[in-house]
Amino acid sequence: xxxxxxxxxxxxxxxxxxxxxxxxxxxxxxxxxxxxxxxxxxxxxxxxxxxxxxxxxxxxxxxxxxxxxxxxxxxxxxxxxxxxxxxxxxxxxxxxxxxxxxxxxxxxxxxxxxxxxxxxxxxxxxxxxxxxxxxxxxxxxxxxxxxxxxxxxxxxxxxxxxxxxxxxxxxxxxxxxxxxxxxxxxxxxxxxxxxxxxxxxxxxxxxxxxxxxxxxxxxxxxxxxxxxxxxxxxxxxxxxxxxxxxxxxxxxxxxxxxxxxxxxxxxxxxxxxxxxxxxxxxxxxxxxxxxxxxxxxxxxxxxxxxxxxxxxxxxxxxxxxxxxxxxxxxxxxxxxxxxxxxxxxxxxxxxxxxxxxxxxxxxxxxxxxxxxxxxxxxxxxxxxxxxxxxxxxxxxxxxxxxxxxxxxxxxxxxxxxxxxxxxxxxxxxxxxxxxxxxxxxxxxxxxxxxxxxxxxxxxxxxxxxxxxxxxxxxxxxxxxxxxxxxxxxxxxxxx
Numbered sequence: 288x289x290x291x292x293x294x295x296x297x298x299x300x301x302x303x304x305x306x307x308x309x310x311x312x313x314x315x316x317x318x319x320x321x322x323x324x325x326x327x328x329x330x331x332x333x334x335x336x337x338x339x340x341x342x343x344x345x346x347x348x349x350x351x352x353x354x355x356x357x358x359x360x361x362x363x364x365x366x367x368x369x370x371x372x373x374x375x376x377x378x379x380x381x382x383x384x385x386x387x388x389x390x391x392x393x394x395x396x397x398x399x400x401x402x403x404x405x406x407x408x409x410x411x412x413x414x415x416x417x418x419x420x421x422x423x424x425x426x427x428x429x430x431x432x433x434x435x436x437x438x439x440x441x442x443x444x445x446x447x448x449x450x451x452x453x454x455x456x457x458x459x460x461x462x463x464x465x466x467x468x469x470x471x472x473x474x475x476x477x478x479x480x481x482x483x484x485x486x487x488x489x490x491x492x493x494x495x496x497x498x499x500x501x502x503x504x505x506x507x508x509x510x511x512x513x514x515x516x517x518x519x520x521x522x523x524x525x526x527x528x529x530x531x532x533x534x535x536x537x538x539x540x541x542x543x544x545x546x547x548x549x550x551x552x553x554x555x556x557x558x559x560x561x562x563x564x565x566x567x568x569x570x571x572x573x574x575x576x577x578x579x580x581x582x583x584x585x586x587x588x589x590x591x592x593x594x595x596x597x598x599x600x601x602x603x604x605x606x607x608x609x610x611x612x613x614x615x616x617x618x619x620x621x622x623x624x625x626x627x628x629x630x631x632x633x634x635x636x637x638x639x640x641x642x643x644x645x646x647x648x649x650x651x652x653x654x655x656x657x658x659x660x661x662x663x664x665x666x667x668x669x670x671x672x673x674x675x676x677x678x679x680x681x682x683x684x685x686x687x688x689x690x691x692x693x694x695x696x697x698x699x700x701x702x703x704x705x706x707x708x709x710x711x712x713x714x715x716x717x718x719x720x721x722x723x724x725x726x727x728x729x730x731x732x733x734x735x736x737x738x739x740x741x742x743x744x745x746x747x748x749x750x751x752x753x754x755x756x757x758x759x760x761x762x763x764x765x766x767x768x769x770x771x772x773x774x775x776x777x778x779x780x781x782x
Contacts, residue, residue, distance in 0.1 A: 343385070343388050343392075343461060344461060344462075344714065344715050345714075345715050345720060345735060345736075346462075346465065346506045346723075346735070347461055347465050348392065349733075349735045349736065350465050350469065351392040351395075351396070352392070352393070354393050354395045354396070354468070355472075356395065356428055356429060356430045356431075356472055357395050357429045358395060358426060358427070358468055358471065359399070359408060359411070359426070359427045359429070360396065360397065360398045360399070360424055360425065360426050360427075361399050361400075361401050361408075361425040362379075362382070362386070362398065362399070362400050362401060362423075362424055362425075363419055363421055363422065363423045363425070364379050364383070364400060364401075364422070365421040365422065366379060366421050366422045371450065372443070372448075373451065374446065374448025374450055374453050374454065375422055375442070375443065375448075377448070377454075377455050378422075378442055378443075378448065378455060378460075379422060379442055381446070381458050381460065382424070382442055382445060382460050382464075383398075385460055385461055386398045386464075389464075401419065401425075411427070412425065415427055415435070416437070420441070422441065422442040422443060423439055423440065423441055423442065424439065424442065424464070425437070425439055426438045426467060426468070426471060427471075428468070428472055430472065430473065436470075436472075437471075438467055438470070438471055440464070440467055444463065445459060445463055445464075446458045446459065446460065462506055463505070465505075465506060466506065466508070469508060470508075474508050475508070476508050476509075476510050477507065477508055477509050477510070477527045477528070477730055478510050478512060478523075478526055478527050479509050479512070479526075479527060479528045479529075479530055479726075480511075480512050480513070480523065480528070480529050480530070481513050481514060481529075481531075481532070482514055482516055482529065482530065482534065483514055483515045483516070484515045484516065484517055484536075485516075485531075485535060485536040485537070485566060486534065486535040487531060487532050487533060487535075488532040488533045488700055488703075488704065489513065489532070490511045491511075491513070494705065495704045495705055495706070496703070496704060496705065497705060498705050498709075498710070498711060498713075498714075499703055499704070499708055499722070501711075502711065502714055502723070507723070507726065507732075509726070514526075514529070516539075516542040516545055517541075517542060519545060520541070520545060521545065521548065522545060522546075522548070522549040522554060524688070526549070526554065527555065527730050528555045528556075528557060528726070528729050529546075529549060529554060529556050529557070530557045531557070531558045531559070532557075532558075532700045533559060533560065533561040534561070534566040534568060535561060535564055535566065536566065537565075537567045538566055543567065543568070543570070543571050546568070546571055547571060547574070550680070550682075550692045550694070551684055551687075552684055552686060552687045552688055552692075553682045553684075553687040553688045553689030553690060553692050554688070554689075555689075555692070555693045555694075555695075555729040555730065556692075556693070556694045556695070557725070557726075557729060558572065558694070558695070558696050559696075559697040559698075559699060559700035559702075559703060560579055560623075560624055560696070560698055560700070561622075562582065562583040562584075562622055562623060562624040562698065562699070563581055563582065563583060563624065572694070573629065575636075575680065575694055576628060576630075576631050576636055576678050577626060577627070577628065577629065577638070577676050577678060577694065577696045578625075578626075578627040579625070579626055579696070579698070580624050580625035580627065580650055580698075581652065582624050582625055582650040582651055582652045582667075583622065583624055583651050583655070584623050584644050584648055584649070584650060584651070584672045584674060584698070585651045586598050586645050586647060586648035586649075586672075587647060588647045588648075589645035589647075589648070591619075591621075594621070595660070595661075596621065596622055596651075597619070597621040597622070598621065598623060598644050598648075598674070599618070599619060600617070600618040600620050600642050600643070600644065601615075601616070601617060601618075601645070602642065602643045602644075602671065604639060604640055604641050606639065607639045607641055607677060608728065609641065609677065609724055609725060609728045609734065610641060610642075611734060611736075612717075612736065613642075613717075613737060618642070618717070618721060619702065619707050620698075620699055620701070621699065621701045621706075621707065622699050623674045623697070623698035623699035623701075624650075624674075624698040624699070625668075625672050625673060625674065626640075626673055626674055626675060626696050626698045627640070627673050627676070628640050628676050635680050635681040635682075636679070636680050637679040638676065638677075639676065639677045639678075639679075640673040640675070640676050641675040641676060641677055642673070642675040643672060643674060644672045644674060645671065646670050647669075647670070648669070648671065648672045649663035649669040649670070649672065650667050650668050650672055651663070651667065652667055674697070674698040674699070675695075675696070675697050675698065676695075676696045677694070677695050677728075678692075678693070678694040678695075678696070679691050679692070679693055679694075680692045689731075693728070693729050695725055695728070695729055702718075702722055703722060708722075720737055721737070724737070
């Protein structure tokens, strides 16, 4: 009887059920309300699509965050004039999605689809653009009262695709649109001269330098020019940065004098060395507080499995602005020599080591032969070898272009090459952003934000000897222990 009464729904039970349901609905509504408030306060979007359709690069994020002027974009989505290309409609839709993502990140970008006279700001459009070609972006930047720049962009320039199947093989609209917005804002082109005639690595070598060169041209507005130093007594006045990558042949005395004159006029110099190759520029760098070692850095703990000379840097000097955000990250730096700061009593100098190898690293002065692991000798330093160094010197010459000369010295040129940069997509990683930030620092541009990565558990660090012992424990100890347990269990069951 008691069980039957429990199964019967009386008025009281129905009331309690409705109260319980109402409480659940109230809690659910409150949870959704709080989630919406938090989403409004801290908006975030994650793109999980394979094509990364709804994601934009950190470079575009940086540009949009610092955008100070209004940009209006009208899009003519008609494609009748080029309807034979089946990939064009997909490219138009992809471009609209890109512009929508731009709008989400800044109030300075407005996007309208051209239809008829009801199109928003149609009178402004007709004032600046007379013709309406199909599949075109019409971009207008308002820089101030009476200051406007305009540009048309053909959407067919933004992609590569199969005209027959309609498949988009490559969409390159983002960097092009970013570059156009920067140009509309009057972004000045920056001139980077490259030292030539000493067998340096040059951006003209597409096999080694195409990734970095193309990225800096499109996204940073940099124009590269070759400079045979032997033909010049003075570095051109329009030089924003002089770059010397991996020189192999000696610099002449008058070339060193030309470089010294450039620095004393407030020049900016980026030098990346080739380990154990002396070119004569080491003496000039020593004058300015940087000692380049005739060695190659080895690190058995913080390196790739392929070679102990392929370093993975984790130690960055947070005191320097260019290292902002470089915390708890890995940076690949293969084949590097030491780059040590020299203490100078002159107050005009600020010399800062930027990055160093691990505590178990050393300077290897001898040759490294395959199959014979090197070890530090008595005359070789051990521990936190410094591999990147920055110098700032206050200059006082009347003809100085800048008040401060900047020198950025790397022990290796490989981080600037395709071998490490790998692909255009890698420019969204810290590896490539850090390289770009060095160019920005040298040319007085705002640095990209690199998010500081926090770790809750300190990673385990083990010496080579400890790793060898761990190998025997895993390979021999654990199986032996398991076999012993099995034998013991077998004997116990027999009894």
